[in-house]
Amino acid sequence: MKANGTLIFLTDFGSCDWYVASMKAAALTANKSVQILDITHEISPGSVSEGSFVLDRCYHDFPAGTTFVVVVDPGVGTYRSPLIIITDDYAFVGPDNGVLYPVVNKLCIQHCIRIESPEWMGKKTSNTFHGRDIFAPAGSHLAAGKSVTEAGPSVESIVQFEFPKPVRQDSRMTGRFLYFDRFGNGLTNLLSEHLDTQALAGLRIGETVFPLAKTFGEVEVGDPVCYWGSSGFLEVAIRDGNAKERFQFTENTTTEPVYEN
Amino acid sequence: MKANGTLIFLTDFGSCDWYVASMKAAALTANKSVQILDITHEISPGSVSEGSFVLDRCYHDFPAGTTFVVVVDPGVGTYRSPLIIITDDYAFVGPDNGVLYPVVNKLCIQHCIRIESPEWMGKKTSNTFHGRDIFAPAGSHLAAGKSVTEAGPSVESIVQFEFPKPVRQDSRMTGRFLYFDRFGNGLTNLLSEHLDTQALAGLRIGETVFPLAKTFGEVEVGDPVCYWGSSGFLEVAIRDGNAKERFQFTENTTTEPVYEN
Amino acid sequence: MKANGTLIFLTDFGSCDWYVASMKAAALTANKSVQILDITHEISPGSVSEGSFVLDRCYHDFPAGTTFVVVVDPGVGTYRSPLIIITDDYAFVGPDNGVLYPVVNKLCIQHCIRIESPEWMGKKTSNTFHGRDIFAPAGSHLAAGKSVTEAGPSVESIVQFEFPKPVRQDSRMTGRFLYFDRFGNGLTNLLSEHLDTQALAGLRIGETVFPLAKTFGEVEVGDPVCYWGSSGFLEVAIRDGNAKERFQFTENTTTEPVYEN
Numbered sequence: 001m002k003a004n005g006t007l008i009f010l011t012d013f014g015s016c017d018w019y020v021a022s023m024k025a026a027a028l029t030a031n032k033s034v035q036i037l038d039i040t041h042e043i044s045p046g047s048v049s050e051g052s053f054v055l056d057r058c059y060h061d062f063p064a065g066t067t068f069v070v071v072v073d074p075g076v077g078t079y080r081s082p083l084i085i086i087t088d089d090y091a092f093v094g095p096d097n098g099v100l101y102p103v104v105n106k107l108c109i110q111h112c113i114r115i116e117s118p119e120w121m122g123k124k125t126s127n128t129f130h131g132r133d134i135f136a137p138a139g140s141h142l143a144a145g146k147s148v149t150e151a152g153p154s155v156e157s158i159v160q161f162e163f164p165k166p167v168r169q170d171s172r173m174t175g176r177f178l179y180f181d182r183f184g185n186g187l188t189n190l191l192s193e194h195l196d197t198q199a200l201a202g203l204r205i206g207e208t209v210f211p212l213a214k215t216f217g218e219v220e221v222g223d224p225v226c227y228w229g230s231s232g233f234l235e236v237a238i239r240d241g242n243a244k245e246r247f248q249f250t251e252n253t254t255t256e257p258v259y260e261n
Numbered sequence: 262m263k264a265n266g267t268l269i270f271l272t273d274f275g276s277c278d279w280y281v282a283s284m285k286a287a288a289l290t291a292n293k294s295v296q297i298l299d300i301t302h303e304i305s306p307g308s309v310s311e312g313s314f315v316l317d318r319c320y321h322d323f324p325a326g327t328t329f330v331v332v333v334d335p336g337v338g339t340y341r342s343p344l345i346i347i348t349d350d351y352a353f354v355g356p357d358n359g360v361l362y363p364v365v366n367k368l369c370i371q372h373c374i375r376i377e378s379p380e381w382m383g384k385k386t387s388n389t390f391h392g393r394d395i396f397a398p399a400g401s402h403l404a405a406g407k408s409v410t411e412a413g414p415s416v417e418s419i420v421q422f423e424f425p426k427p428v429r430q431d432s433r434m435t436g437r438f439l440y441f442d443r444f445g446n447g448l449t450n451l452l453s454e455h456l457d458t459q460a461l462a463g464l465r466i467g468e469t470v471f472p473l474a475k476t477f478g479e480v481e482v483g484d485p486v487c488y489w490g491s492s493g494f495l496e497v498a499i500r501d502g503n504a505k506e507r508f509q510f511t512e513n514t515t516t517e518p519v520y521e522n
Numbered sequence: 523m524k525a526n527g528t529l530i531f532l533t534d535f536g537s538c539d540w541y542v543a544s545m546k547a548a549a550l551t552a553n554k555s556v557q558i559l560d561i562t563h564e565i566s567p568g569s570v571s572e573g574s575f576v577l578d579r580c581y582h583d584f585p586a587g588t589t590f591v592v593v594v595d596p597g598v599g600t601y602r603s604p605l606i607i608i609t610d611d612y613a614f615v616g617p618d619n620g621v622l623y624p625v626v627n628k629l630c631i632q633h634c635i636r637i638e639s640p641e642w643m644g645k646k647t648s649n650t651f652h653g654r655d656i657f658a659p660a661g662s663h664l665a666a667g668k669s670v671t672e673a674g675p676s677v678e679s680i681v682q683f684e685f686p687k688p689v690r691q692d693s694r695m696t697g698r699f700l701y702f703d704r705f706g707n708g709l710t711n712l713l714s715e716h717l718d719t720q721a722l723a724g725l726r727i728g729e730t731v732f733p734l735a736k737t738f739g740e741v742e743v744g745d746p747v748c749y750w751g752s753s754g755f756l757e758v759a760i761r762d763g764n765a766k767e768r769f770q771f772t773e774n775t776t777t778e779p780v781y782e783n
Contacts, residue, residue, distance in 0.1 A: 006289065008282070014704030015276065015537065018580035021530070021561040022752075025583035028528065028559075032585065036559065037289075037297065039282040045705050046762055058279035061286035061385075061393065063293065074762050077737025124583075127737045129752035132583065182275030183306050215338025215388045230283075230390035240307055240335050267550065269543070276537065298550075298558065300543040319540035322547035322646075322654065324554065443536030444567050476599025476649045491544075491651035501568055501596050 001086050001110065004065030006035045007143040010055055011071040011131060012043035022129070023071070023136040026122045030140035039068075046074035048099045052161060053179050056103050057231050059090060069131075069139035070094035077127040082134045083158065084142065084151055086111040091148075093139040095130070098161025105160075116152035166194050175203075175255040178233070184242030188255050190234040199259040202226055203236055208247065209258055210236045262347050262371065265326030267296045268404040271316055272332040272392060273304035280390070284332070284397040287383045291401035300329075307335035309360045313422060314440050317364050318492050320351060330392075330400035331355035338388040343395045344419065345403065345412055347372040352409075354400045356391070359422025366421075377413035427455050436464075436516040439494070445503030449516050451495040460520040463487055464497055469508065470519055471497045523608050523632065526587030528557045529665040532577055533593040533653060534565035541651070545593070545658040548644045552662035561590075568596035570621045574683060575701050578625050579753050581612060591653075591661035592616035599649040604656045605680065606664065606673055608633040613670075615661040617652070620683025627682075638674035688716050697725075697777040700755070706764030710777050712756040721781040724748055725758055730769065731780055732758045 007027055013019040020041050027034055039058060043051045051072035059068060073080075073095040081096040087107035092100050096114075104112075115121070115138050122137040142148065166173040166189055175190040188203070202211040203226045210226035211219065216239045219225045224243065229235035236255070237243050247253075268288055274280040281302050288295055300319060304312045312333035320329060334341075334356040342357040348368035353361050357375075365373075376382070376399050383398040403409065427434040427450055436451040449464070463472040464487045471487035472480065477500045480486045485504065490496035497516070498504050508514075529549055535541040542563050549556055561580060565573045573594035581590060595602075595617040603618040609629035614622050618636075626634075637643070637660050644659040664670065688695040688711055697712040710725070724733040725748045732748035733741065738761045741747045746765065751757035758777070759765050769775075 004293070016562055016564040017703045018561055018576050019703070021559070022580045022583040024559055025580060025585070025588075029583070029585050032526070037282070037285055039279055040277055042277040045764075054279045058283045058286060061283040061290070063286070063290050066286075075739060078739030124752075126752035128749065128757075132752065181278045181280070217336060217339030227389065230385075230387035230393065235389075242306075265554070298543070298546055300540055301538055303538040315540045319544045319547060322544040322551070324547070324551050327547075442539045442541070478597060478600030488650065491646075491648035491654065496650075503567075 001089055001091055002065050003067060003091065003143050003145040004063055005033065005143055006037065006062070006066045007139050008037050008039055008062065008066060008068045009041070010039040010043070010051060010068065011041045012045050012047065012051065013041045013071070013131065015041055019129070019131065022132045023069070026132045026136040027140035029122065030137040031144040034140050034143045043072050046072065048072055048097055048161060049163070050179070051099045052102050053163065055099070059103055062090070064089040067091040067139050067143040068093065069135050070099055071131040071135050072099050073097065073130065076130050081155065082115040082130060082138070083155065084111065084113045084115055084138060084148055085109060086148060091142045093135050093142065096155070096158050098159045101158060101161045102163060111148050112155045112158065113148055114152045114155050117150055120151045164189060166190055172257060175234070177249060177251050177253055177255070180244045180249065183237070184244035185235055185237040186243055186249050187229060187231065187233045187235050190255065190257070191232055192228070195257050196259060200257055201260045202258045203234065204256045204258050205236065205247065205249070205253060262350055262352055263326050264328060264352065264404050264406040265324055266294065266404055267298065267323070267327045268400050269298050269300055269323065269327060269329045270302070271300040271304070271312060271329065272302045273306050273308065273312065274302045274332070274392065276302055280392065283390070283393045284330070287393045287397040288401035290383065291398040292405040295401050295404045304333050307333065309333055309358055309422060310424070311440070312360045313363050314424065320364055323351070325350040328352040328400050328404040329354065330396050331360055332392040332396050333360050334358065334391065337391050342416065343376040343391060343399070344416065345372065345374045345376055345399060345409055346370060347409060352403045354396050354403065357419050359420045362419060362422045363424060372409050373416045373419065374409055375413045375416050378411055381412045425450060427451055433518060436495070438510060438512050438514055438516070441505045441510065444498065445505035446496055446498040447504055447510050448490060448492065448494045448496050451516065451518070452493055453489070456495070456518050457520060461518055462521045463519045464495065465517045465519050466497065466508065466510070466514060523611055523613055524587050525589060525613065525665050525667040526585055527555065527665055528559065528584070528588045529661050530559050530561055530584065530588060530590045531563070532561040532565070532573060532590065533563045534567050534569065534573065535563045535593070535653065537563055541653065544651070544654045545591070548654045548658040549662035551644065552659040553666040556662050556665045565594050568594065570594055570619055570683060571685070572701070573621045574624050575685065581625055584612070586611040589613040589661050589665040590615065591657050592621055593653040593657050594621050595619065595652065598652050603677065604637040604652060604660070605677065606633065606635045606637055606660060606670055607631060608670060613664045615657050615664065618680050620681045623680060623683045624685060633670050634677045634680065635670055636674045636677050639672055642673045686711060688712055694779060697756070699771060699773050699775055699777070702766045702771065705759065706766035707757055707759040708765055708771050709751060709753065709755045709757050712777065712779070713754055714750070717779050718781060722779055723782045724780045725756065726778045726780050727758065727769065727771070727775060
């Protein structure tokens with residue numbers, strides 16, 4: 001990877017406190033000319049799965065050479081390692097708690113390093129704010145193109161985490177929800193590879209069938225619909241409404257494909 | 262318009278998901294050196310009127326040459342057109358659903374174009390995420406100064422939308438609220454042109470009179486006040502309080518000017 | 523101070539309206555090349571103490587030469603002065619209502635100036651939006667290195683504000699909470715200088731003892747813990763939980779140090 005100077009933050013720090021600002025300040029201190037952008041800081045506190053899912057949805061939209069700092073780190077101050085993982089096109093910095101796993105597991109990893117060198121950290125140290133003291137400075141150095149080989153020792157294996165996969169019941173795949181977005185649309189874990197896409201007619205959830213459509217516009221306002229979302233997952237929605245609220249979906253709600261007769 | 266490299270986003274995507282990040286990523290992919298800022302992403306889901314109102318309040322504060330990408334797009338994937346509208350001082354990108362109308366309707370339009378050229382879009386395509394796939398790349402190209410004439414065909418007319426105007430009852434104008442801000446202050450649709458500003462003494466809403474003042478400081482803490490706001494509208498507030506909550510104002514609440522005897 | 527071109531905003535404007543965008547637009551209008559970042563805009567409306575506390579937690583993380591614009595200004599439009607305060611390493615812009623006091627009071631002040639020159643303001647003027655019309659343009663000029671001496675007259679004294687200090691009851695210090703963060707962690711006003719840190723074993727709050735630890739990892743998930751936070755204050759938390767919600771802490775809750783026998 002050839003760093004392009006862009007540093008992207010994804011955390012569960014929220015937007016009310018000073019934590020995000022302190023991280024960005026530490027990044028600017030390490031490298032004044034870094035270009036900083038955010039994915040979100042509203043990951044549910046400590047939710048490694050949610051952080052991982054959001055990263056997986058959008059990292060590939062960024063130009064090659066982009067560096068990501070991901071801090072969803074309920075184990076801060078314990079013995080989990082701070083990691084740098086460099087792939088062909090991107091660099092990732094974050095705790096070794098699985099949050100980076102789903103993304104890097106499908107990429108070609110060039111380096112996987114435990115951050116140990118003080119040269120890669122900030123001047124301050126704490127037991128509770130590695131975002132500021134370790135992850136942001138390391139990310140900023142990466143974004144500036146600093147050679148990673150002196151950041152610390154190589155790591156052979158990292159903590160694994162996987163999103164729940166669809167399960168086969170009798171002869172059919174049953175999916176569940178991985179995520180609900182702001183609009184109340186639900187992203188299932190059903191990909192085209194799990195289904196007979198030629199015959200797929202919709203999704204049954206409880207007593208409601210969400211008919212498959214190409215766009216929301218194919219159903220009436222207020223009607224249920226399912227569609228292949230921009231992330232490749234089968235998604236469900238209410239046109240101009242909030243499906244999660246109306247049907248009280250949870251992440252444990254199961255979804256069953258409906259096929260044409 | 263001569264583009265100044267600045268790209269401003271205004272959407273209803275919220276700040277919790279990855280949608281805003283994916284849009285910005287697509288903008289950076291199209292034009293690495295674009296300067297990105299946000300108005301807000303907290304427009305109520307699908308509210309064309311709210312998106313339009315917020316854009317109208319602040320676009321003119323930006324330097325000439327700024328490009329705006331506005332994505333409040335409940336009809337994404339249907340046949341509404343993706344538009345580029347260039348005025349003397351600014352460029353606007355967004356769906357043809359009225360959200361750009363109140364702003365561009367009062368400006369001098371140089372070009373109004375339906376985005377059709379793949380050169381102006383991103384590499385990905387979807388039926389549900391034109392913010393990433395069309396609007397952000399197009400905005401980024403505009404911000405970089407790309408000539409718009411090859412983006413697509415000219416459009417003769419666009420979908421219209423207007424904010425509700427004050428109505429005359431007997432001999433007086435009756436206003437209503439167009440917007441409530443974070444502080445609970447209410448912006449009415451009453452402009453100086455609607456009222457006898459020399460004789461204006463306040464606004465009556467229900468049984469409460471909000472006396473006209475130049476600043477909050479002219480009334481006691483906790484007292485109602487009305488004033489000509491920074492946007493030119495007559496606004497009502499409670500000094501150091503939340504008028505919307507206290508009086509349970511809605512957008513249908515009517516306001517009636519009170520004149521000196 | 524030698525300005526480094528970076529301008530940081532901290533306000534109570536929220537993230538839903540256009541106020542932050544208008545401020546940034548005014549900053550760009552004054553100085554196109556300024557680098558803009560945010561601390562937060564979610565300070566509770568009008569809370570000078572909260573704005574001040576958040577600024578105090580993170581300003582020192584930014585590189586020397588950074589300019590801060592702080593707008594928590596319930597008295598906008600009254601006779602409070604708009605201030606520029608320049609210290610050895612930083613520049614601060616904001617209303618003279620105490621919000622800058624806790625930070626600048628401990629720094630070496632080079633200049634303290636009341637903004638009066640129209641050259642330092644924006645082109646628009648209003649009685650209710652000095653963030654856009656005065657503070658942002660002034661901050662942008664400072665960030666660009668404009669000499670402050672012509673901005674207005676020197677000010678001899680400014681409005682003071684101090685965070686509540688621990689109080690001595692019998693022979694012991696009793697603290698209280700200054701802030702609760704997104705995670706429900708509570709920052710007390712107890713610093714190491716207030717306590718016998720060698721003998722400190724924890725904090726008693728109501729009937730619960732929060733044992734002192736170096737990291738969250740020293741206690742079980744769901745257990746209470748106290749620790750010296752990244753800001754130097756003694757903080758309390760529930761590991762992987764929300765202490766504020768569980769114990770219904772408020773800013774008036776008192777905390778009492780527990781020492782080893």
